[in-house]
Amino acid sequence: MPDLLDASPYDALLLLSFGGPEGPDDVVPFLENVTRGRGIPTERLKEVGSHYFLFGGVSPINDQNRALLDALRKEFAEHGLDLPVYWGNRNWDPYLTDTLREMVRDGRRRILTLATSAYASYSGCRQYRENLADALAALEAEGLDLPRVDKLRHYFNHPGFVEPMADGVLRSLAELPEEVRDGAHIAFSTHSIPTSAADTSGPVEDHGDGGAYVRQHLDVARLIADAVRERTGVDHPWQLVYQSRSGAPHIPWLEPDICDHLEERHAAGVPAVVIAPIGFVSDHMEVLYDLDTEAADKARELGLPMRRSATVGDDPRFAAAIRELVTERAATERGQEIAPCFLGSLGASHDLCPVGCCPARAPRPAAAGADSPYA
């Protein structure tokens, strides 16, 4: 067990997230930031913009990150862990480069990053590492003395991530009408990505059908389904499904889509479905629109009873998990032998993304990995 009070050599934690618009005027500039150089069809952009306008142009993601910051600061304070927490985003204010500049001015020299994505993939891991490299390059150009930046390992299989979601599925099952409850299927949902990105996700040795991305999600789904069986005595059939696809139709992305899956389950006579959005850390727009609006409409149209279970958000168990991950990593950096905490069959993920992990279509510098151009 690492020393719970010792974060050294780290002197700051950086919460790194996606960012989202906070009003109608922000929506188009936000989408321009998201899609810069990514070749997303205009039709899809207009559609996604309309999702944000449906909610007053406000994404809930920023408030959810503020709540997570509060939970982390409270958790650290309660455990006497003296580690300041900062927040920066890829696509919206507070922008990562501004936050990193503030950190350097505050004298932070060893920074540990927590990304709001629990799994391996280009979008959830390497792209954040590219964002860190871009921010470091910008600060270097300003003549600042660069800090060392590391990134926490993928936490998909940490009990503090899995257990709150298992509780959420149990709560959703309990909310279903009693006559359909035991027959309910569980649809574990995550962001669809191109199959080519899935197949090359994770370290090179994990590459293969679906890569680390699919394997990690399947492990979490199985853990939750097992926990539910243990607590209810009912073996609910389950499947991993996908949502929020955005690419051109001729490029293969992970399937089935959640709405097609609901139709298929309904046609097969399944009496109810719980959708568990295990791919997401909080109830941001992909959850609010693609599941709570679109999939909920589909279920209503089919007359299929459906509940959507909770993401971890600012659950105290998730904040505690982050504290444990930080002190574990700090101990490792100090050269101590530790037994990393994890559930399931895949083991603890790597601390340092190896060369070739989650490759980009066009290679770009990425920090906080074995191929980082920064120390």
Ligand SMILES: CC1=C(CCC(=O)O)c2cc3nc(cc4[nH]c(cc5[nH]c(cc1n2)c(C)c5CCC(=O)O)c(CCC(=O)O)c4C)C(CCC(=O)O)=C3C
């Ligand atoms: C794996 C993954 C996660 C989970 C991991 C993580 O959390 O990082 C995630 C999260 C998020 N994605 C988000 C928003 C968007 N993602 C887009 C586009 C894309 N996402 C992709 C993947 C992922 N995305 C991909 C392969 C694309 C195609 C373009 C590309 O190759 O980059 C687009 C463009 C329009 C569209 O195509 O939908 C938007 C607006 C928001 C903010 C929500 C809010 O505002 O509340 C969040 C948290």
Ligand SMILES: [Fe+2]
């Ligand atoms: Fe990675």
